[in-house]
Amino acid sequence: TAGVKIFHFGACRVPMSMTEIRAGFTAIKANIQSRDPIRTLSILSHPHSLHKVKSSDRCCITYQLFTFYVDKVFKHCRTEDSFVNRKISSIANSFLSTRRKLGQCREQNNCMCGEESTEKFKQILANYEGLNVTSAAMKSLGELDILLDWME
Amino acid sequence: SGELYCSLPNPRNVRFESINMKNVLHWSAPEGTGDGVLYKVKYAVYGVGKWIRKPECRNINRTWCDLSSETSDYEDQYYASVKAFLNGACSDWMETTRFNPLTDTKIDPPMVSVSSTDRSISIILTAPEKWKTSPGEESISLLQVYPGLQYNVSVLNKKTKKRWFFSISNNTLVVPWLEPGTAYCVSAQIHVPTPVLDSGFSK
Structure with missing residues (x-):
């Protein structure tokens, strides 16, 4: 289907509507990022960049990140703008279905968690817990392009 | 701290203009100020704790500053900011939105x-x-x-x-x-x- 990208994690194949998610995020990016006044802290990219994750750990950290966004980010990002809210829930639905497929990979043992991805994900949670929930969730949502850039 | 009293109107429309990842900061002069306005520029890597001054764009009278080398790592995102000076007065720092070189650049035809x-x-x-x-x-x-x-x-x-x-x-x-x-x-x-x-x- 147009705009669906297949991500290969070892033997596991995970389709994802990347173009749709990107378009949804681009439409609300300026709005969401303007709600995050903190320049000096990032949830995903500092101090450790996602781009330094070993390829063997990619599946596991992708699963952890999708679980993070589904469980800790989208539900705390309601705004007063219905257009923005609709875009957020559309992205959330896409993440939910991708996370389900990643979960199947995990069950088939194709998604091993190495020490590095465990450490990396701990750092992300620490960055998140360093802020109050709403600020942390909004900052994480504003960094969705960082996650998508890394995945692609 | 010797900080000037900032009563000057602010630079307007501060933004990155990027083509093939040549990332240039542009802005418009503060409203109603005419000639003689000088500017200084700083930038920050998003998620890293400090603003960095751009020496080549200190006390300039043009309204652009090439930040390509400072923003060449397209795995990072950036902010930039401009301050105006005229006759001893200054403006506030005016910031860009978050700039992602990978998604916010334009590409020339092949x-x-x-x-x-x-x-x-x-x-x-x-x-x-x-x-x-x-x-x-x-x-x-x-x-x-x-x-x-x-x-x-x-x-x-x-x-x-x-x-x-x-x-x-x-x-x-x-x-x-x-x-x-x-x-x-x-x-x-x-x-x-x-x-x-x-x-x-x-x-």
Whole structure:
């Protein structure tokens, strides 16, 4: 289907509507990022960049990140703008279905968690817990392009 | 702290303008200030704790500043900020939105080279290179930056005005079964599916 990208994690194949998610995020990016006044802290990219994750750990950290966004980010990002809210829930639905497929990979043992991805994900949670929930969730949502850039 | 009293109107429309990852900060002069306004610029890597001054853009009277080398790592995102000075007064620092070089750049059309036989045209397309911040820097094709990069090619029969469109991933295309002695116009565009980026069509 147009705009669906297949991500290969070892033997596991995970389709994802990347173009749709990107378009949804681009439409609300300026709005969401303007709600995050903190320049000096990032949830995903500092101090450790996602781009330094070993390829063997990619599946596991992708699963952890999708679980993070589904469980800790989208539900705390309601705004007063219905257009923005609709875009957020559309992205959330896409993440939910991708996370389900990643979960199947995990069950088939194709998604091993190495020490590095465990450490990396701990750092992300620490960055998140360093802020109050709403600020942390909004900052994480504003960094969705960082996650998508890394995945692609 | 010697900080001047900031009563000057602020610089306006502070933003990055980026083409092939040549990332230039632009702004408009504060309203109603006329000549003589000077500016200074600083930038920050998003998520890193400090603002960094740009010495080459300190006390300048132009309204742009090339930050390409400071923002060349497209795995990071950036903010930049401008402050105006005039006759001892200053403005506030005025910031850009968050700048992501990978998704917020524009891409030039590809280079198109054409050769022909009497009944076919062979087209070779070359994607532009990432802007080099210094002559000695290694050339990086935007094809390496955007692995999913594709080309949309248009071939127009100038006599019949009939047009064909092709969408290809590799950079060569042969168009057969053409009419001998007829002029054809070839034009090409770059299309990156995600993040969605489209160049204009080549001349």
